[in-house]
Amino acid sequence: MSVEQVESRVLSYGHTACAGCGEALAARTVAEAAGRDVIMTNATGCLEVFTTRYPRSSWNVPWIHSLFENAASVASGIEVALKALGREGEAKVIAQAGDGGTADIGMGALSGMLERGHDILYICYDTEVYSNTGFQRSGLTPTDALTTTSPTGKLSWGNLTRKKDLPAIVAAHGAPYVATTSAGYPLDIDRKIKKALTFTGPSYVQIHCPCVPGWGVESNMGVKVARLAINCGLYPIFEMEDGRVVRVRKIKDDDRVPVDEYLKQQKRFAHLFKYPGGEEHIKEIQAIADANIEKYGLARGPLSVD
């Protein structure tokens, strides 16, 4: 591959992500959508590790990684510095982190960034697990998922907690634009990133990203599984402006599937199909999906143009 070809991409080829990585697909889509006039911060995590092994870098935009929990704070410093130096027209500031770096360890920093109203686009690559450290449970891990710190056994069906409703928490801060999207639909990511960048103030985009080894899916199955998550109602896709849901991705009647269609594709839920009593748990997960469909109005009504 020529230097020109490599440099023509904002996030170039040659990084070291796993084959079929949902986060890599999402990040590349984000980078292309955002373009060159950006400065990016990145929390510690897979995206940072697989794109910037010293002395090489896959990024063709100004990019900084500091620590695990401070992508939002570092981005705040960049945004304020650009204004103070009279360079605010130079670039939009984008902060990137995984679900752990956003919903758990970076939560305070994110809250501060939102509350202060910085003009920053924050992206959470939601793999629903601490992928980089070997698939431990995070605050965005769904109910009953097997992770290395929420193992299944005599006393447990995996993760005991519900997935934290982070978009609602962000929206409650008064962020003008909050959206969820999925690596299963790169065009949806592209549209939402471009839209988010038109807002002034903090915006938040949470992208559901299949993690091939973390979820236990085949490397060619990520996109399909990501779409099933949406079509069963477990991962609602919506946009909020000023705290109100303004648009959702409807589930077409032909596409709608029960949650077991989604769950059975992944080893992290295999125990639900293997042991007696699993069907009760699947029912509970179905109830979560049904509640999402109800809450966001995902079924019926006119089809979305997405």
Place this chain on the structure above:
Amino acid sequence: MKQIMEGSRAVAETVALCRPKVVCAYPITPQTHIVEDLARIITDGRLDAGYVLADSEFTAASVVLGASATGARAYTATSSQGLLLMTEVMFNIAGMRLPVVMTVANRAVSAPINIWNDQQDSMSLRDCGWIQMYAEDVQEACDMHVQAFAVAEKLNIPVMVCMDGFILTHATEPVDLPDADQVDEWLAPFKPKFYLTTSDPITLGSMAGPDAYMEIRLLLHQAMQEASSAIESEAERFEKAFERRQGGMLDVYQARDADVLLVSMGSLLGTMKDAVDELREEGHKVGIVKVRTVRPFPRTHLHDALSGARAVGVIEKDISLGLEGILCSEIRSAFCGAAVTPNISSFVVGLGGRDVRKEHIREIALGLLKDDTCRVEIPGIDHEVLWSAHEIENEGV
């Protein structure tokens, strides 16, 4: 022109004269007056800078990190628990060679929680890759801040200016604030070689494996070792321009022909100088070595300054629990392999704001004149309080 001013306000005014573009802090006693005054200075339009209200010290340090990486002169201040909360970012700022300047209003560390002065906080962070300077009085704290920005930006190493909480931050003293034009002339605008900009995209903070990590750390270590000459030359340059005596890495007082040399850092030195004046009048050959810069450690300077003494007493307000005063251990290392070594003793004093008076210094000096055996002492213990604390620990309140 000399003015009577609170230490915090004098430092805030001096920092403003250095024209940082981004100021970010989180309030903690006794740092508060500094950041309150800076907020007012910026609100009054006297300093053109962004002021960020951080949600924690961790964020405050991260914000100045981001600002500095973007090419802005950036400043923060903290104390005690706040500094410890920043620890991870402190290492990171130094590792990325970002010339941030920070004031540490020195305060004891919990538990037990205690807001009063000692130097456990900054001394515990001596290995994080920041230059550390300790001010003896408010005037020196002000002068050090101007020099700190120059040194930091010359070397791409962050600088921590440590001033004793309350004793200096809340003390009202006569201060000669430099005038704005003079500072503008002395301190060049911040022009970093590399920073985050779309016109020349760079990657900062990448992951280095076992194949490169050590080399990158070595570069920082070497830069730190070589920093002594820049610290000294900037102090000299400052001295010429502002006509005020500055120390370099260290300073001496009544040290010639001394049998006993007392070593310390920070505001304790004022009390020590009074005690030494008295002792000298009484005919005792006691002198003082003031450590102005703890990192980089002035090893050869200390070796040369202390070599002639029979006994050295290192008096400090911090402790490496299970060992001795931190500075004392480091001073011992300055004599590793030396033909003649003075007897070096550790005196841990003033923890958690315990008052250290002239009499205490006299006792330490006279004790060393009488018996120069190497020892570790924690003088000034109230045995009644000790006994009752011991009982509470064993039986509960």
